[in-house]
Amino acid sequence: MNPLLIESVRTENPLVHNMTNQVVANDVANTLLAIGASPIMAYAKEEVEDIVQVSKALVLNIGTITREVAESMKVAGKKANELGIPVVLDPVGVGATSFRQQIVKELFDDIQFTLIRGNSAEIARLAGVEWEARGVDAKEGTASREEMAQALAKEKECIVAISGKEDVISDGVQTVKVTNGHELLGRITGSGCMLSSVCGAFIGVNPTEAFQAVVTAHTAFAVSGEQAGKSSQVKGPGTFKPVFHDALAQVTAEDLSKEAKEETIEHE
Amino acid sequence: MNPLLIESVRTENPLVHNMTNQVVANDVANTLLAIGASPIMAYAKEEVEDIVQVSKALVLNIGTITREVAESMKVAGKKANELGIPVVLDPVGVGATSFRQQIVKELFDDIQFTLIRGNSAEIARLAGVEWEARGVDAKEGTASREEMAQALAKEKECIVAISGKEDVISDGVQTVKVTNGHELLGRITGSGCMLSSVCGAFIGVNPTEAFQAVVTAHTAFAVSGEQAGKSSQVKGPGTFKPVFHDALAQVTAEDLSKEAKEETIEHE
Amino acid sequence: MNPLLIESVRTENPLVHNMTNQVVANDVANTLLAIGASPIMAYAKEEVEDIVQVSKALVLNIGTITREVAESMKVAGKKANELGIPVVLDPVGVGATSFRQQIVKELFDDIQFTLIRGNSAEIARLAGVEWEARGVDAKEGTASREEMAQALAKEKECIVAISGKEDVISDGVQTVKVTNGHELLGRITGSGCMLSSVCGAFIGVNPTEAFQAVVTAHTAFAVSGEQAGKSSQVKGPGTFKPVFHDALAQVTAEDLSKEAKEETIEHE
Known part of the structure; x- marks a missing residue:
């Protein structure tokens, strides 16, 4: 984790092109503005x-995907690849339907991703591992999340991040666990989608340090969640969201240094 | 009203498939999460x-309907009927355009609903009664809301719920009035849409008690509104919404027992 | 500025037909409800x-425009023109893509607008002036915003409003600057989109005083922002939004009289 990367987001104010779902679009935009990026x-x-050619990152989220938008995603993703602009995939609910699996397969055929970020069930599905899900929410599973992340990272030649109580981030060679966070992040819709776009912002302005950018984005997001959770204004999931956006706007590099709970996992 | 039905929602965490409008999708998702259900x-x-075959309920809301989504609704609704999964219709603004009336007619032709929930103007339109509306908002009318609910329930062989200051719920045989609620619920967009999806969650886990599930869902929603309205954090419609979501997450079966204002109407 | 125009919005509760973008639809609806209008x-x-024929105003916002919705906008706009219903254009990010420029050109070919409201970069693009933008956000420029507004107003024969730290409103003959506002309005997504729809509501009920309606709408919006910014509940952009909606619901004609910072610009 490199806490200074949050400074570069705020200084450079990167434009992040989001092709996201209808449920979370507003929260994603406000999250990016809060952290110091510029959403479109x-x-x-x-x-x-x-749009993509003036952006610092492209984030593809299949939460309410249609065939039409999937085709647009391919166009945008190919252009991003051509120009060396990082592309993030959030495979929301990919295990839920064969349509989403087909779309994701086509996206993999056409686009080289910099990061795939999802919950355990979504990443398990992409890694070909059994995992229980309920709709777009991950449930229990027995595989090692670290191994899953590493295996998929190797296969897709990109960074893979699995969110949950503990976030696991791997590029196939190195794997890091971030254990910051707050229970209420799991009680609001779209926290994963917001995190994917925040990762886009961090990678966008720190492309040569993409792995550290993803780890730092996760840390900034989770530490902001912890700070929000301590606020006396927060009484439940409804009041958590606005206070969380405040926290994203206020979290400092120093906070990240002080609060980060990070663990590097040795692969055998 | 059976206050214990809220416990089953929280224990079983039902997946609710929402085909809702673009305006309220985020609030609907957060409302379902708050009450203990899982939105998709x-x-x-x-x-x-x-999606529908792994869900406990399907909620169809025509608030920003297009021909394309209407066709998807038919596919989903037929599948739900085939599998015995409850289907809720929220006929937002059905009186406003002949297109919405046509869509609703087609949905009725293809789908047997468990619940139709709307405001007075929407239900009046479906029941063939004169009622004043302004866009998607109900205005004044002279017909008896109880009779309208009962008549439409009989005709469509399902439960009908009319929301307003007083909620009227009928299955054609029994009719119940819920008089809980808070004025600010009418000052935020989508409170009716949120309630429809909450009804879906309650029916989904209590399908053999569907009528009581709908009455209890209305009570839980309205009592949460009352509790939010009493909070010192609430100064108007903007601060009401997050506090209302907190209240939905915290309301207990005991609260419902204590606070419910319910009245059974005898039909002659 | 005519502070009493806010009273007519609250008394007449105008229906405003919004064809807006997916990111801001919920906030636009709640903003209109807060100020006393009725969104659809x-x-x-x-x-x-x-829909448009029962509305008091039509607001077209191209923030997430597609070809399909653009065609619907033309149908709605032509009908509005035919019936004398005011039409507002919010040309979100028009400089970002040639597609948006093409859409806006087609809208201008088919529709006579009452108001065009955008940020400096958007209005500069329409006025054929150089201006820096980042995605949907305006950056620096050197032209006189007053002259730009006036020139475009003359060319399009309508009112033009440029939002920013200082709002500039011109109908080509008279130009007014509103210098109220709060920094946090620029830190949340969609504040411009919300303002466009509020302008629609004010013009809708005060069509014979359209210029004063637009100035008053800007003043009401900006003064509400100032009031929200002073609240102890506001700690950042997240908590600002709900408190801002409260303020819109509470701001009075007297507040506007007292707080308005307005300046009339003499054209040579």
Whole structure:
């Protein structure tokens, strides 16, 4: 984790092109603004190339995917690859339907991702491991999340991040666990989607340190969640969300240094 | 009203498939999470059958309906009927356009609903009664809301719920009035849409007691509104919404027993 | 500025038809409800004529525009023109892509607007002036914003409003600057989109005083922002939004009289 990376997000104010789902679009935009980035949402195939080429990162989220938007995603992703702009995939609920699996397969065929970020069930599905899910929410599983992340990272030649009580981040060679966070992050919709876009912002301005950018993004997000959880304004999931956005706007590099709970996992 | 039904929602954490409108999707998801259910939104015709078959309820809301989504709704609704999964209809603004009336007619042709929930103007339109509306908001009318609910329930062979200052719920045989609630619920967008999805969650885990599930869902929603309205954090409609979501997460079966204001109406 | 115009919004509760973007739809609806208007969102070409004809204003926002919705906008806008219903254009990110420029060109070909409201970069693009933008956010420019507003107002024969730290509003003959506002309005997504729809509400009920309606809408919006910014409940952008909605619901004609910072610019 490199706490200074949050400074570069705030200084450079990166434009992040989000092709995200209808449920979370507003929260994703406000999360990016809070952390110091600049959100843009655009879906029309006629314009996604224009948008992506002025962006620092592209985030593809299949939460309410349709065939039409999937085709736009391919256009945007290919353009991003061509220009060396990092692309993040959030495979929301990929295990839920064969349609989502088909879409993700096509995206993998066409696009080289910098990061795949999902919950345990989603990453398990992509890694070909059994895992229980309920709709878009992960349940229990027995495989090692560290091994799953590492294996998928190797296979897809990118960073893989699994969110949960403990976040696991691997690029196939190194694997780091971030154990910060707050229970209420799991009680609001779209916290994973927001995190994916925050990762996009961090990678976007720190492309040569992408792995550290992803670890730092997870730390910043989770430490902000902890800070929000301590606020006397928070009485439940409803009041948590606005206070969490405040915390994202206020968290400092120093906070990250002080609060980060990080563990590097040795692979055998 | 059976206060214990809220416990089953929290224990069973039912997946609710929402095909809802773009305005309220985020609030609907957070409302379901708050009450203890699990939301999923999915619209593509290629996947709605896969989603609905793992869900405990399907909620169809026509607030920003398009022809394309209407066709997906039919596919999802038919599958739900085939599998005995309850389907809720929220006919948002059905009186506003002939297109919405046509869509609702087609949905009725293809799908047997468990519950139709709307405001007075929407239910009046479906019951063929005159009622004043402004866009998606109900205004004044002279018909008896109890009779309207009962008549439509008989005709469509399902439960009908009319929301307003007083909620009226009828299955054609029994009719119950719930008079809990708070004025600010009418000052935020989508409170009716949220309630429809909460009804889906309650029916989903209590399908053999569907009528009591709907009455209890209305009571839980309205009592949570009352509790939120009393909070010192609430100064208007903006601060009401997050506190209301907190209240939904905290309301207990005991609160419902103590606070419910319910009245059974004798039909002659 | 005519502070009494806010009273007419609250008394007449105008229905405002919004064809807005997916990111801000919820906030736009709650903003309109807070100020005393009635929001409706509808996009299907089959129904937009039915909706617009019962509305007091139509607001077209291209933030997540698609070809399909653009075609619906033309249908709605032409109907509004035919019936004398005011139409507002919010050209979100028009400089970002040639697709958005093409859409806006087509909208101008088909529709006479009452108001065009955007940030400096968007209005500069429409006025054919150089201006730096980042995605949907305006950056620096050197042209006079007053001259830009006036020139575009003359060309398009409508009111033009440029939002920013200082709002500039011109109908080509008279130009007014509103210098109220709060920094946090720029830290949340969609504040411009919300303002466009509030302008729609004010013009809708005060069509014969459209220029004063737009100035008053800007003042009401900005003064509410100032009031929210002073609240002890506000600790950052997250907690600002709900408190801002409260403030919109509470701001009075007297507040506007007392707090308005307005300046009339003499054109040579």
